[in-house]
Amino acid sequence: MPHFDLCVIGSGSGNSLLDERFNKYKVALVDKGVEGHFGGTCLNVGCIPTKMFVRPADLAYAYDEATRLGVRLEPGQADWDQIRDRIFGRIDAISSSGRDWRIQNENITLIEGEGRFVGDHTLGVAGGKLTADRFVIAAGSRPHLLQVPGADEVTVHTSDTIMRLAKLPRSMVIIGGGFIAAEFAHIFSSFGVKVTVVNRSAALLRYEDWQVSQRFTELLSKRIPVRLNQQLLRLEPDEGGVLVVTTDAEGIEYEYGAEVVLNATGRIPNGDLLNLSATGVAMNAFGYVEVDDQQRTTAEGIYALGDVSSPWQLKHVANHEMRVVQHNLLHPDDPISTNHDAIPHAVFTHPQIASVGATEQELQAQGRDYVKSVQDYGAVAYGWAMEDTEGFCKLLACPHTGVLLGAHLIGEQASTLIQPLIQAMSTGLRAREMARGQYWIHPALTEVVENALLALPLEGYEREPDPVDE
Numbered sequence: 001m002p003h004f005d006l007c008v009i010g011s012g013s014g015n016s017l018l019d020e021r022f023n024k025y026k027v028a029l030v031d032k033g034v035e036g037h038f039g040g041t042c043l044n045v046g047c048i049p050t051k052m053f054v055r056p057a058d059l060a061y062a063y064d065e066a067t068r069l070g071v072r073l074e075p076g077q078a079d080w081d082q083i084r085d086r087i088f089g090r091i092d093a094i095s096s097s098g099r100d101w102r103i104q105n106e107n108i109t110l111i112e113g114e115g116r117f118v119g120d121h122t123l124g125v126a127g128g129k130l131t132a133d134r135f136v137i138a139a140g141s142r143p144h145l146l147q148v149p150g151a152d153e154v155t156v157h158t159s160d161t162i163m164r165l166a167k168l169p170r171s172m173v174i175i176g177g178g179f180i181a182a183e184f185a186h187i188f189s190s191f192g193v194k195v196t197v198v199n200r201s202a203a204l205l206r207y208e209d210w211q212v213s214q215r216f217t218e219l220l221s222k223r224i225p226v227r228l229n230q231q232l233l234r235l236e237p238d239e240g241g242v243l244v245v246t247t248d249a250e251g252i253e254y255e256y257g258a259e260v261v262l263n264a265t266g267r268i269p270n271g272d273l274l275n276l277s278a279t280g281v282a283m284n285a286f287g288y289v290e291v292d293d294q295q296r297t298t299a300e301g302i303y304a305l306g307d308v309s310s311p312w313q314l315k316h317v318a319n320h321e322m323r324v325v326q327h328n329l330l331h332p333d334d335p336i337s338t339n340h341d342a343i344p345h346a347v348f349t350h351p352q353i354a355s356v357g358a359t360e361q362e363l364q365a366q367g368r369d370y371v372k373s374v375q376d377y378g379a380v381a382y383g384w385a386m387e388d389t390e391g392f393c394k395l396l397a398c399p400h401t402g403v404l405l406g407a408h409l410i411g412e413q414a415s416t417l418i419q420p421l422i423q424a425m426s427t428g429l430r431a432r433e434m435a436r437g438q439y440w441i442h443p444a445l446t447e448v449v450e451n452a453l454l455a456l457p458l459e460g461y462e463r464e465p466d467p468v469d470e
């Protein structure tokens with residue numbers, strides 16, 4: 001049985017861990033692949049391809065905005081084959097050169113297969129077994145599969161398969177109302193597909209701040225049919241596609257037919273498939289591998305990181321945890337801890353959404369003192385240029401200290417505009433010092449952030465009058 005200094009399970013963030021500082025270690029990298037590809041979710045079926053589809057979708061959808069601003073463009077025609085092949089032509093090449101590089105590394109043995117613990121520090125994989133002094137479990141998560149009658153009898157796509165469709169369908173039902181549903185609803189409807197979103201709860205993106213969730217639900221509902229409060233009953237084959245059958249709270253049944261169905265009902269951490277108890281690694285009640293602030297599991301010498309142990313299920317969180325594990329493996333006598341404060345996220349739909357810190361409903365549930373401000377994009381000069389009627393920046397702060405508690409944006413470039421607010425929350429910079437301690441470029445869209453900061457009704461500060469002539 002081969003023995004290694006270190007075994008890493010998963011070629012996503014786990015693969016990034018193995019830089020040249022690990023050259024002195026004998027390493028096994030075990031990976032079962034995502035849809036047959038090396039390199040994990042983000043590269044192959046996650047962040048990167050989705051955003052590469054969002055960009056052409058934004059351009060196709062810009063036709064609407066251009067018309068509103070007096071520019072006559074032709075309605076967008078998406079060349080699906082060209083877009084898909086351009087995106088995966090680039091991504092698949094990165095994945096396969098990453099795999100080739102690992103095969104060439106003298107100190108690393110790439111073992112392609114599904115690993116499962118069979119004993120203490122012992123992994124069964126590819127028909128054999130290996131042992132290692134240390135393990136890093138970076139096994140990620142997988143799409144939650146629908147457990148309703150008929151789900152096995154029809155083709156149900158997930159984010160793993162939907163981006164490689166052979167042709168653009170005429171119609172699509174998306175089941176779910178979270179990140180993946182929001183992003184693909186924008187992508188496919190911009191490309192001319194008749195999309196219907198069918199969601200179980202009463203609002204889309206319901207974990208966002210309530211005002212953002214409400215605004216997004218309203219905006220997407222103006223664009224495409226959005227059906228809320230729908231309990232999924234069954235799936236049936238239908239002429240040329242699939243019939244999605246649901247029921248509402250009154251028990252009335254509804255049928256939604258489409259050429260293609262996309263299941264976007266969440267992701268499940270992969271720890272349950274690893275037989276972790278064989279090596280003494282515990283999972284929590286939500287199915288995540290239990291880790292402490294140094295990313296150590298309950299078993300000596302075994303670390304976990306990313307989606308398998310992290311409820312945020314975000315790539316920048318997986319990367320941060322990877323760097324902590326990397327340091328702690330290399331410097332066991334001087335370990336560092338993860339910092340899970342002020343974790344931001346963005347949803348790359350239309351309009352974009354970005355958020356950091358607490359939502360208003362969370363602050364209310366915690367019974368915390370807070371003040372808020374909500375500034376419309378349309379109230380600043382760049383927002384006038386855009387004739388924007390949709391976007392806003394909402395800030396929540398401690399009324400006594402001015403420390404920011406949460407920031408939530410919906411609108412153009414929200415994922416970029418939020419960065420100074422993330423920095424303020426990470427460094428403890430207070431709202432008034434942030435607003436008045438630096439220049440804000442005029443008339444950039446960032447003025448919406450400046451104005452939201454100044455509009456917070458903080459103790460000890462008078463509200464500045466709104467500028468009348470800038």
Ligand SMILES: Cc1cc2nc3c(=O)[nH]c(=O)nc-3n(C[C@H](O)[C@H](O)[C@H](O)COP(=O)(O)OP(=O)(O)OC[C@H]3O[C@@H](n4cnc5c(N)ncnc54)[C@H](O)[C@@H]3O)c2cc1C
Pocket residue numbers: 009010011012013014030031032033034039040041042043045046047048050113114115116138139140141159180270273274305306307308313314315316317318348
């Ligand atoms: C459609 C989509 C869009 C996303 N967009 C964003 C975004 O815009 N921004 C963002 O921050 N996050 C986004 N995410 C989330 C992000 O992709 C994940 O949080 C991140 O990739 C998790 O990285 P990881 O290293 O934990 O796991 P992964 O990258 O999933 O790597 C896990 C690897 O382990 C392998 N594996 C699993 N079990 C075993 C086993 N038993 N034996 C051997 N190998 C195994 C898998 O095959 C896989 O290669 C998106 C996710 C999806 C699905």
Ligand SMILES: NC(=O)c1ccc[n+]([C@@H]2O[C@H](COP(=O)([O-])OP(=O)(O)OC[C@H]3O[C@@H](n4cnc5c(N)ncnc54)[C@H](O)[C@@H]3O)[C@@H](O)[C@H]2O)c1
Pocket residue numbers: 175176177178179180181183198199200201205206230231232264265266267312313314345346347348
């Ligand atoms: N931009 C990003 O950062 C990004 C993009 C995509 C995915 N991700 C990550 O991937 C994770 C998974 O995304 P997701 O959208 O699948 O999950 P999610 O948890 O965001 O949303 C799941 C949705 O499915 C609904 N749902 C669950 N079961 C259902 C059922 N039986 N019938 C109808 N609706 C049902 C839920 O109400 C919810 O709206 C996200 O949590 C996120 O961390 C991130």
